[in-house]
Amino acid sequence: MKINSPLLACLAVFCFLGVCQGGSLREQFYRKSCSQAEQIVKTTIQQHVSSRPELPAKLLRMHFHDCFVRGCDGSVLLNSTAGNTAEKDAIPNLSLSGFDVIDEIKEALEAKCPKIVSCADILALAARDAVSVQFNNEPKWEVLTGRRDGTVSKSSEVLTNIPAPFFTFTQLKQSFESKKLTLHDMVVLSGGHTIGVGHCNLFSNRLYNFTGKGDQDPSLNPTYAEFLKTKCKSLSDTTTTVDMDPNSGTTFDSNYYSILLQNKGMFQSDAALLATKQSKKIVNELVGQNKFFTEFGQSMKRMGAIEVLSGTAGEIRRKCSVVNS
Incomplete structure (x- = not known):
């Protein structure tokens, strides 16, 4: 089938400018830039799940809540500031937990490969790996990587985007x-x-x-x-x-x-x-x-491909809870 070239060009520009429905993600995105990235995530998750059996559910929910607000960009991980109330402080997110585990993974990755692995990817991988622990760590689904981190997180956007438990x-x-x-x-x-x-x-x-x-x-x-x-x-x-x-x-x-x-x-x-x-x-x-x-x-x-940031959009946060200064 012949592809309309203006349409192809438009799609390419659209992705380059920032938001793609998963088209920029791929397997082993960090294979050359940080070859141990996925193993570091997996090992850290294994260590925590053994003593915190609730963690798989917590990280799976966090990943879901991240992707449904502004796409899978790690915006749910950002802390509130003096001038802004972030997503994590919106009512539906007050019961989220596991942020400490994401921070620990990020710290290990920054020590190994500074400014390479995004917090959005860490969360996507961590959710999958946590659920997979009960299956002898056999991955239960494939996680494509290459997401970049968002720089905006607003509590006001949570209620309008997260499906509520009382929805029809x-x-x-x-x-x-x-x-x-x-x-x-x-x-x-x-x-x-x-x-x-x-x-x-x-x-x-x-x-x-x-x-x-x-x-x-x-x-x-x-x-x-x-x-x-x-x-x-x-x-x-x-x-x-x-x-x-x-x-x-x-x-x-x-x-x-x-x-x-x-x-x-x-x-x-x-x-x-x-x-x-x-x-x-x-x-x-x-x-x-x-x-x-x-x-x-x-x-x-x-779901993991919803409105992902790519190219030069967003950033690779040095710390998952704050945007780079």
Whole structure:
């Protein structure tokens, strides 16, 4: 097929000026400039996950939150300043953690290869490697590298970009479509909820006040609802957490989809995946472990390519929490 040359030139200029949907990423980007980069990330992650089993879920969520705001540019890692409140201090990000691990990896990389490896790439690799620890460190998906770091981080952009746990199917679909992700990606990436915890205040309305009349969400499995009520005593509980997957909260597997089909999805946004025939069909397909692993890897690769900075755009931060001076 003949490619329209003006279109090709336009795409090339668009990527050069800064934002690409993954076109500038490639395998082993640091092979020549910092050959040990990926191994340093992997080794550090292994050391931490053994004593912090919650870390895979934390880093996976951090990577997701990074990519959905300004693309995968490490902007979620930046600290607030006197004149700016950064993404990490927005309400949906206050429960993020694992920043110390990213900083430790960056420090090791700066000692080995100064100003070479971006914080955005470190986060993408760290999330993958943390999840992969339980599989004898066999990588569960491919991470292409070559991202550059953003220099802007605004808390005001978080709520408008991160899908909320109370989103309906339509809202979820619109959110993912705005990032050029498909309905299939949406259902697959929701499977990340197979590990990690949810805070009571993000779903307790389903238990105690679903329509504002002191009622329970009728779509929630009654037995599961009673279990959740033993953990979350009231609507005002903002501190208690509960495993999102009641059977294997620290094991990365396809069990999320099995419990979803039993109407045991914790969040309204989980239950929303059963709202249409098409999305429910995908849920049923992903119950199979191998199918889920394969599809999750492909969707993570697409998510990791959202609006990446390349060429001369952005920078390579010397410290992940602050922009270069």
